[in-house]
Amino acid sequence: MGKGRVLIIGAGAQGGPCVSILARDKDISEVVLADLDIDLANKVKAKVKNDKLKTMRVDASDVESIVKAAEGVDVIINLTLTEFNSNIMQAALRCGAHYVDTSFGEGSSSDIRTTDNILAQMMENRPLSFDKEYKEAGLTALLGCGASPGTVNALARYMCDKLDSVDEIRIRVGRRPLASSGEVVKGWAPTWSPFRALWGYAVEPTIFEDGKYKKYPIYSKCEDYEFPAPIGTIPLVYHQHxxxxxxxxxxxxxxxxxxxxxxxxxxxxxxxxxxxSSSEPVEVKGVKVAPRDVLLKIVPRPGDMFLTEDEKTASLPLKVAAGCVVEVTGAKSGQKVEYKASFPIVLYSSPEERLELYRRFGATNIYVCLPAVVGAKMCMAGDAEKGVIGSECLDPIKFLEMMAQSGWPLKFAETCSKEVCITP
Incomplete structure (x- = not known):
């Protein structure tokens, strides 16, 4: 693979860290950071201080605006809202570029089948939008290559590949505060896109059960799940993902x-x-306003973290422990087998690791954008299938190897249990 040119759309919580990673990557010759908020993009550029980087103002609702920014790039990494995915995918096709995102599906409605989006197409077992066009162009559109979906899917595929058949896949993501904030009442402070975080909690989750997709009420099927220390046992519920x-x-x-x-x-x-979380307008003193719009206007923006962090903040004690466990059960050579993999979802589990992460990449909030960078490099190297694919379609070993080559190998604990019967 020669040196690549990358367009990043979105300068928010993951855009800044993504730029910081790519600016340090010897395989990347140019990085274009595009956002509607050019001032934010320029603040990121000032923080990164690298000649590879340039910024552009782009309106992701306008395909022509994206095409102009994407001229000559090898891959587009989409780190903005999912409502713009289709526009960015179209622009990538027109420019002969690969496409990578970290989230996909319905852009705004609480009904994930309300529009003809890719998640709805999967649920109805229909051809995926742009799949034919990407294949004909010899390009890859890689969907959901962040942390979850993304790294989680690669680990699930890694374990599924060891089995002849698969019965169940269970994904558990949990977090626990490590110290009291001292606040009696806390406000909501999302660590990624406030809209997508709110949407994920507000939408009735879809689960695959008995070979069919089924919808459940929000906050249903609560269970106490035991994570590795220091998280311990915490309650979990179904969540739209x-x-x-x-x-x-x-x-x-x-x-x-x-x-x-x-x-x-x-x-x-x-x-x-x-x-x-409602998008239905209500009248307040003669003015109609959607409650969701008010909430998203006043909630803190997570993008500020990248601009303000430094070695001092990276070395502070951890406030939260967060982990993920992926369980896969199935059969191998007639035996029932269960695999389980667990890892810290944010890619570090101590202040020392977080400081090392900052020194390596110039950012600590990389758990979503680093997998996206790995996926983008696999696309450019020809190590990904052509067409529209998910991160579970990548070779999981190559994915994990490239994570290691990036300078931060994924450390996970894997266990295997088998149903054994010894007879004479």
Whole structure:
């Protein structure tokens, strides 16, 4: 693979760290950071201080604006809202560039089948949008290559590849505060796109059960799940995510059940139950306004973290422990087998590791954008299938090897249990 040129769309919580990673990558010759907020993009550029980087103002709602920014690039990494995915995919096709995102599906509605989006197409087992066009162009559109979906899918595929058939895939993501904030009442402070975080909690989750996609009420099927220390046992509930839809679609192997459970966020849950996630306008003093718009206007922007962090902040004690466990059950050579893999979802588990991460990449909040960079480099190197694919379609060994080559190998604990019967 020669030196690549990359366009990043979105200068927010993951855009800045993504630029910082690519600016240090010897395989990348140029990075274009594009955002509607050019001032934010320029602040990122000033923080990174690298000659590879240039910024552009781009309106992701306008395909022509994206095409102009994408001229001559090898890959577009989409780190903006999912409502713009289709526009960016179209622009990538027109420019002969690969496409990578970290989230996909319905852009704004609480009904994930309300529009003809890729998640709906998977659930209805229909051809995926742009798949034919990307294949004909010899290009890859890589969907959901962040942390979850992304790294989680690669680990699931890694374990599924060891089995002849797969019965169940269960994904558990949990977080626990390590110290009291001292606040009696806390506000909601999302660590990624506030809209997508709110959307994920407010939408009724879809689970793959008995070979079919089924919808459940929000905050349902609560269970106490035990994570490795220091997280311990915490309650989890069903949560809307792409994995229960995409893993059965792409992996197959007879999967009968696939779910995703996540930590209960009481702060955002209260807001949703109060009606503040609604997009239906209400009249306030003669003015019609959507409650969701008000909430998203006043919630803190997570993008500021990259601009303000330094070695001092990176070495502070951890406030939260966050982990992920992927469980896969199936059969191998007639034996029932269960694999389990666990890892720190944010890619570090101590202040020392976080400081090392900052020194390596110039950022610590990289758990979403680093997998996206790895996926983009696999596309450019020809190590990804052509067409529209999920991160579970990548060779998981190559994916993990490239994570290591990036300077930060994924450290995960893997266990295997088998049903054994010894007879004379």
């Amino acid at each position: 792409q994995e229960p839809i995409s893993l059965p679609y792409f992996i197959g192997k007879g999967i009968k059940y696939c779910d995703f459970k996540y930590t209960i966020d009481k702060e955002v849950g209260t807001l949703i139950k109060t009606g503040l």
